[in-house]
Amino acid sequence: MSVLTKISEHVYWMAPGPPDRPSLCAVVGDRRTLMLDAGSSSVHTREFLDALWAESAARPSTVVYTHSHWDHVFGGAELDGQVIAHAWTAERLIELAAMDWSDEGLDRRIAAGLASPHHAANVKQELPSPRSVEVAPADVVFQDGLELHLGGATVSVRHVGGDHSADSSVMYIEPDRVLFLGDCLYDSPEGTLTAELAFPLHETILGFDAALYVEGHHEFVSSRAEIESLIGKMRFAENAVREGSAVSEQDEDTDLLLQAFRAGQSR
Numbered sequence: 001m002s003v004l005t006k007i008s009e010h011v012y013w014m015a016p017g018p019p020d021r022p023s024l025c026a027v028v029g030d031r032r033t034l035m036l037d038a039g040s041s042s043v044h045t046r047e048f049l050d051a052l053w054a055e056s057a058a059r060p061s062t063v064v065y066t067h068s069h070w071d072h073v074f075g076g077a078e079l080d081g082q083v084i085a086h087a088w089t090a091e092r093l094i095e096l097a098a099m100d101w102s103d104e105g106l107d108r109r110i111a112a113g114l115a116s117p118h119h120a121a122n123v124k125q126e127l128p129s130p131r132s133v134e135v136a137p138a139d140v141v142f143q144d145g146l147e148l149h150l151g152g153a154t155v156s157v158r159h160v161g162g163d164h165s166a167d168s169s170v171m172y173i174e175p176d177r178v179l180f181l182g183d184c185l186y187d188s189p190e191g192t193l194t195a196e197l198a199f200p201l202h203e204t205i206l207g208f209d210a211a212l213y214v215e216g217h218h219e220f221v222s223s224r225a226e227i228e229s230l231i232g233k234m235r236f237a238e239n240a241v242r243e244g245s246a247v248s249e250q251d252e253d254t255d256l257l258l259q260a261f262r263a264g265q266s267r
């Protein structure tokens with residue numbers, strides 16, 4: 001079981017874990033508590049809510065989503081509160097709710113090339129069969145963004161897009177200066193990164209005056225210097241691919257970024 005860590009005055013963080021569980025946060029204000037992403041299953045969400053209750057006696061009344069990928073939203077019904085989502089995320093939640101999540105349904109989608117075996121294996125491990133998936137629909141839908149005032153803490157939600165998922169949004173928590181990124185900096189499910197989508201996203205991310213950055217599937221909370229270094233590696237990789245220059249003996253991160261930008265170029 002992951003441990004809950006208080007990373008700033010108002011923000012609690014649960015680290016990502018297997019099979020595909022993302023980072024979850026709660027922002028505890030004087031009046032309201034907001035959850036950032038809901039988790040991969042009711043079990044995952046329950047672990048987070050119980051740990052938060054034990055730690056701070058806070059109970060989130062609302063959750064806001066970074067994007068619609070299953071591992072971030074399948075736990076939403078367990079919260080039994082309001083769901084806030086970007087318009088495209090909200091549309092996708094309706095589609096996810098209508099899909100067949102049984103082993104047979106997953107296997108059919110693999111056979112049709114609509115899902116990867118890796119994705120299906122993660123779903124099967126997180127939600128043992130026979131599984132019933134209840135996908136909570138959005139209650140509040142935004143386009144560009146919105147602000148939530150929790151009492152002593154404010155969360156600004158902003159739609160940012162990017163290669164990973166067009167519906168990606170981030171949450172900036174003040175006065176804590178924490179930026180909750182979800183998966184927005186990652187490559188697409190097909191493994192691609194593009195300058196067209198990644199570069200404007202980098203500008204937006206660096207435009208927040210954040211000190212701490214929580215990424216969807218990174219096992220540590222990052223500093224500004226670490227995010228700047230990651231973005232620097234992305235710029236380097238994109239440039240090397242565009243110029244066709246030979247690069248040797250890079251670190252593992254850069255190798256993966258080179259692959260992703262190469263794949264993005266030849267789409």
Ligand SMILES: [Zn+2]
Pocket residue numbers: 067069164165183
């Ligand atoms: Zn994702």
